[in-house]
Amino acid sequence: MLKIFESTHDQFAEAFLRRYGKGTHYSTAVYRHVMKTGGTGLGGLDVFVRFPELARQVENEMVRSPGRLVKQVAGGGVVKFVTRLADDLDIESVVVPMFRRHTLCVSSQVGCRMGCGFCRTGQMGLLRNLTTEEIVGQVFTARHQLGFDVRNVVFMGMGEPLDNLDNVVQAIRVLADQRGLDIARRYITVSTVGLVAGIGRLAKADEGRVNLAVSLNAPTDEIRSMIMPINRSNPLAALKAALRRYPLAKKSAILIGYVLIADVNDRPEHALTLSRYLSPLKAKLNLIPYNPAPGSEMKAPSPEGYERFYARLVAEKVFVRRRGEKGGGIMAACGQLGGKNQTLDSKPLG
Ligand code: SF4
Structure with missing residues (x-):
């Protein structure tokens, strides 16, 4: 075939x-x-x-069976579209306008088994990995069916890309091929929850250097393990060591996502601990106000609380950017999209 x-x-x-x-x-x-x-x-x-x-x-x-485009919705400055796969499962992708280019946020799995407490995709559990074809197909659909000039690809949709590493690495090779879709590796970002072994394998498997993003979301193991179960087996110290070893491209930095949740990770001492954790890393922090899903027990920070936390990070000389508007949350943290039975127009957490 x-x-x-x-x-x-x-x-x-x-x-x-x-x-x-x-x-x-x-x-x-x-x-x-x-x-x-x-x-x-x-x-x-x-x-x-x-x-x-x-x-x-x-x-x-x-x-050519990457799935069928079944729905698209524009809103909040982004376009979300749904692809129905051959086995009738749905995945979401998001087109985000960025200056003159378009960025596409792709899914790598149907659902996710990482179980982060603040994430809707995590609530679905893992249904299955996407094939390389289904990952590449999302870019093909956005570019050739919907007509967007997609030049950046971020693996921040449904799923944990490093939990489907072989297919993701092959998809990167296909996307980057100059005789095909021709998306330069420096414009491809893989976002992970922080799978230490996977980060090492990505660094070795990938002949060129793609950008790395990490959903950090907590300054201590205690808090991180509470909201991100994966931290129990991949604690912060091991994650930091893996990030220090990751071979960044020139002028590149690791993108750190921090979803700010009221009364969980938003205290002044959290900002200080976070700044110390990041200080040896070449990193840029995206600070994302939590956007609670219906029924969630966690709360969004108040605008003042968000600003206070932001100002503390700035005072500690952290390279930090505000995120959360117009799909910005999608661009700042790992997989925040819904599943087949969830509303397409639901906002990303960020
Ligand atoms: S935040 Fe990312 S890794 Fe965590 S459950 Fe959601 S999709 Fe999975």
């Missing part, structure tokens, strides 16, 4: 040669046509003028 969304150009060319005995003159034309321009029919390609039968055969045998 020719799974074009799962393949880099070279992998596709190799499979094409094996199957049809034709070299890159043909396979490159097909790959560029589909991945770069979003073309479907191959009959119009020059290389097939003398081989219409072959064009039809390739068309029939080339598998």
Whole structure:
């Protein structure tokens, strides 16, 4: 089978040669046509003028099943869209306008098993990993079906990308292929809850350097373990060591997400402890006011409380940015999207 969304150009060319005995003159034309321009029919390609039968055969045998676009909603400065997968599960993706480019927030799993107490996706549990094709398909849909000039990709949608590392790494390779979707690695960000082993594997598996974002959300192990169960097996000290080892690209910094929750992680001493934790790291902090889901026991900070915490971090010389407006929360922390039975227009937590 020719799974074009799962393949880099070279992998596709190799499979094409094996199957049809034709070299890159043909396979490159097909790959560029589909991945770069979003073309479907191959009959119009020059290389097939003398081989219409072959064009039809390739068309029939080339598998493209990344899911079906079933819904899109614009609001709050972003466009969310839902893809229905072959097994009838739904995933969400979000297009966020950023200056002249568009950023796409992609999902990497249906649901998530990390169980963070403040996250709607976590409440679903993990239903399954997305395939490489289903991850790449979200970018393809945003660019070629919805017409957005997507130039940045952030793995901050549903799921923990490092819990589906093989498919995510292959998706990065496909997305970054210059003969296809051509999204430079410096414009790709993987956001994690802080899986220490996964961060190490990403650093090794990824030939180029993608950006790393971490949902930190707490200054101490005690608080973090309470709201993020994963901290019990991946405590803050081990996480910091992994972050210090991560090979950042030049001029790049680790993006730290901190969802500020009233009476949980918003005290003055928390700001101080947080600043000490971050001080040896090359990091930028996004401070996100918690946006409670219906029925949540946790509370949003007051605007004054948020500003006070922000000012304390600034006073401690933390590189901190306010986040939370117009989909900004999506851009600042890990997977805050809903599931099949949740309302599409529900706001992200941030
Ligand atoms: S915040 Fe991220 S890692 Fe935690 S449950 Fe939600 S999607 Fe999973």
